[in-house]
Amino acid sequence: MSQTGSILRKLQWGFAAGALVLSTLLALFMERALQESFEAEDAQVMQGQAQPLLRDLAAGRLPRAEGQGAQLEKAEWRVLDSEGRMLAQSPFMARMPSLVWPKAEQPPAEVEGPRGGTYSVCVRTWRTYEGRGGTLLLAMDRTHEEALIRGFRRTLLLAVAASAIGAALLGRLIAAWGLAPLKRIVRDAGGIDDQHLDRRLEAASFPAELQELVATLNGALERLQGAFTRLDHLGAELAHELRTPLQHLRSTLENLVLQAQGPQPPEDLSLRLGGLLEACDRMAALIEQILFLARREALGGDQKPVALPPLLEEVREFFEAAAEEAGVGVRTSAQAGLILQGDPLLLLRALHNLVANALRHAPQGSVLELGCRTEGGELCLWVQDAGPGFPPELLPRLGQPFLRGAGGGQGLGLGLALVKRIAQLHGGRLELRNAGSGARAELRFPDSMGNHR
Amino acid sequence: MFILIVEDEPRIARELRRGLEGAGWSALVAPHAEEALRQLAQRTFDALVVDLMLPGRSGFDLLGQLRAAGNTVPVLILSAKGELEDRLKGLELADDYLTKPYSILEVVARIRTITRRSHPETPSPVEVGDLCWDPGQRLITRNGQRIDLSPKEYALMSLLLQNAGQVVTRNQLVQAVWGLEGGVDANAVDVQILRLRRKVDDPFAQKLIHTLRGVGLRLEAR
Numbered sequence: 001m002s003q004t005g006s007i008l009r010k011l012q013w014g015f016a017a018g019a020l021v022l023s024t025l026l027a028l029f030m031e032r033a034l035q036e037s038f039e040a041e042d043a044q045v046m047q048g049q050a051q052p053l054l055r056d057l058a059a060g061r062l063p064r065a066e067g068q069g070a071q072l073e074k075a076e077w078r079v080l081d082s083e084g085r086m087l088a089q090s091p092f093m094a095r096m097p098s099l100v101w102p103k104a105e106q107p108p109a110e111v112e113g114p115r116g117g118t119y120s121v122c123v124r125t126w127r128t129y130e131g132r133g134g135t136l137l138l139a140m141d142r143t144h145e146e147a148l149i150r151g152f153r154r155t156l157l158l159a160v161a162a163s164a165i166g167a168a169l170l171g172r173l174i175a176a177w178g179l180a181p182l183k184r185i186v187r188d189a190g191g192i193d194d195q196h197l198d199r200r201l202e203a204a205s206f207p208a209e210l211q212e213l214v215a216t217l218n219g220a221l222e223r224l225q226g227a228f229t230r231l232d233h234l235g236a237e238l239a240h241e242l243r244t245p246l247q248h249l250r251s252t253l254e255n256l257v258l259q260a261q262g263p264q265p266p267e268d269l270s271l272r273l274g275g276l277l278e279a280c281d282r283m284a285a286l287i288e289q290i291l292f293l294a295r296r297e298a299l300g301g302d303q304k305p306v307a308l309p310p311l312l313e314e315v316r317e318f319f320e321a322a323a324e325e326a327g328v329g330v331r332t333s334a335q336a337g338l339i340l341q342g343d344p345l346l347l348l349r350a351l352h353n354l355v356a357n358a359l360r361h362a363p364q365g366s367v368l369e370l371g372c373r374t375e376g377g378e379l380c381l382w383v384q385d386a387g388p389g390f391p392p393e394l395l396p397r398l399g400q401p402f403l404r405g406a407g408g409g410q411g412l413g414l415g416l417a418l419v420k421r422i423a424q425l426h427g428g429r430l431e432l433r434n435a436g437s438g439a440r441a442e443l444r445f446p447d448s449m450g451n452h453r
Numbered sequence: 454m455f456i457l458i459v460e461d462e463p464r465i466a467r468e469l470r471r472g473l474e475g476a477g478w479s480a481l482v483a484p485h486a487e488e489a490l491r492q493l494a495q496r497t498f499d500a501l502v503v504d505l506m507l508p509g510r511s512g513f514d515l516l517g518q519l520r521a522a523g524n525t526v527p528v529l530i531l532s533a534k535g536e537l538e539d540r541l542k543g544l545e546l547a548d549d550y551l552t553k554p555y556s557i558l559e560v561v562a563r564i565r566t567i568t569r570r571s572h573p574e575t576p577s578p579v580e581v582g583d584l585c586w587d588p589g590q591r592l593i594t595r596n597g598q599r600i601d602l603s604p605k606e607y608a609l610m611s612l613l614l615q616n617a618g619q620v621v622t623r624n625q626l627v628q629a630v631w632g633l634e635g636g637v638d639a640n641a642v643d644v645q646i647l648r649l650r651r652k653v654d655d656p657f658a659q660k661l662i663h664t665l666r667g668v669g670l671r672l673e674a675r
Contacts, residue, residue: 270665270666271666273666273667274665274666274667274668275666275667276667277666277667277668278666278667280554280667281554281667284554288535291535318631318637318638318641319638319641321605321641321644321645321648322638322640322641322643322644322645325644325647325648345634348633352637352638353638355638356638356640356641359640360640
């Protein structure tokens with residue numbers, strides 16, 4: 001919740017700040033515009049007033065104070081002579097408070113009255129043709145207008161504040177609405193546990209921006225489910241498999257303990273104890289294989305270029321004697337110069353497993369073939385025997401750990417699973433099928449070393 | 454030879470000591486790194502057998518300190534961790550590395566190897582019962598009759614002869630004959646032994662190659 005909260009807060013304050021900045025700028029602009037238009041108008045009115053007055057004065061006539069009421073948009077005036085004595089003024093000028101007049105000719109300026117109020121004042125010099133002169137003072141009561149502007153300014157300020165708050169609230173609402181799908185992700189993902197590993201998030205029901213996230217999450221869940229299932233399965237099977245040698249250990253030891261108590265020493269002591277040692281070795285091998293299958297994610301740093309023909313020859317040599325005893329021939333059919341980037345020990349092990357398997361099923365007088373070649377951009381390593389072949393009903397499930405019913409006894413339990421994993425670690429795969437007159441096991445890898453060239 | 458065993462599990466340590474004494478050596482047990490260092494300060498050992506998982510300071514720390522002090526005593530590491538990275542890391546400080554569960558005979562064999570530095574590899578002629586072995590000429594005879602062996606069979610036989618009277622583990626066999634580290638098809642190894650027996654023992658009354666089930670082979674006139 002806190003993570004969503006901070007996005008929400010960011011958006012909310014972002015909207016508020018944006019609205020604040022924009023509306024402040026707008027308000028300043030509008031206020032300035034209004035102010036300037038008032039000032040421009042003042043200047044125009046005063047100019048309009050000043051011209052006829054100055055003309056009269058220049059002609060030597062004193063302007064007459066009209067008896068009519070001071071019009072609202074009219075400037076009051078006062079004529080002073082060169083000594084500053086008043087010569088004439090407009091009727092309402094008398095009512096004007098004493099203002100601070102500017103010294104020289106300037107555009108109209110705003111001054112404060114002694115008891116508040118704002119006045120627009122302007123000073124012009126006049127002279128007659130005869131050479132007499134003085135100053136003409138013009139003033140307009142702008143208090144009303146100033147109040148107007150101030151009121152306007154206050155209104156604008158309120159509007160700016162309100163817009164910021166409004167934007168914040170509205171922004172928060174909109175953002176919350178936009179972010180609502182995240183809550184759904186939290187809820188849906190929360191329902192995925194080890195009892196419901198196959199649940200996924202429905203990508204299509206989420207907005208476009210979240211689809212990639214959801215798809216990625218689903219991918220991760222898929223991979224985790226796979227790993228978890230593998231581990232779970234292996235763990236269960238391992239427990240089963242270990243029970244058998246443990247049982248053997250226990251029974252034999254129990255008997256030996258009892259017999260050791262008796263009058264006669266146990267017979268075949270060395271032999272039976274030796275059998276126990278073998279049981280221990282079997283369990284150790286199982287554990288090691290299970291660890292290998294459960295843990296290894298990638299090949300790691302022990303990769304190097306492995307020349308395949310010599311590897312096959314090494315395997316053939318290893319099984320030479322055993323094959324001869326079984327009356328089975330072994331031959332290699334290796335395409336020269338093929339190289340695979342990988343772990344030589346693992347590859348050797350995989351081949352050993354496949355050949356040992358084949359040898360177990362090859363009938364007397366038959367021939368076992370080991371080979372390697374490039375095929376359609378892939379490197380192919382194969383072991384072909386002339387035995388009964390894989391049982392067709394088991395074929396799709398071969399390679400699963402601890403498959404039963406394969407007729408190979410203990411040895412087949414993990415052998416093919418290991419080969420399959422070794423192939424996967426090298427970026428390749430294990431393909432098993434019945435071909436020719438027997439079983440064919442193929443290890444196929446992408447040809448990364450460019451052998452086909 | 455005087456061996457120091459650094460192992461905290463008392464039962465395992467006891468069996469190790471028995472095994473080493475069975476090979477005709479003397480052994481002391483130190484249950485943790487501090488004790489080991491104390492022992493090493495007091496006397497010289499011909500070899501160390503160190504379990505990495507120790508209470509307090511680990512075996513690695515101990516070895517690190519040892520090597521930093523310039524002590525070049527041969528060390529065999531025993532560890533439950535079998536990943537390649539652990540093995541390589543271990544071999545930076547030690548001379549050999551075995552993972553649990555190991556064969557005590559394997560431990561003995563490896564100690565023999567890592568302490569053999571100063572001795573040249575030339576084996577001397579061996580006699581077992583009526584069998585004679587001339588390594589220089591690669592000749593094996595029984596009762597004066599020459600026995601023809603394939604290269605693999607000869608490799609197997611010379612391993613047995615060099616360890617005459619002692620048990621040789623299957624791992625040692627596989628190492629000697631095929632240069633592999635074990636984990637190979639058991640049947641193929643059995644066949645090799647069978648063929649050797651066929652040539653060396655079957656035609657003669659006295660059997661020299663004996664199997665100790667679960668342990669290994671021993672060449673002995675019995």
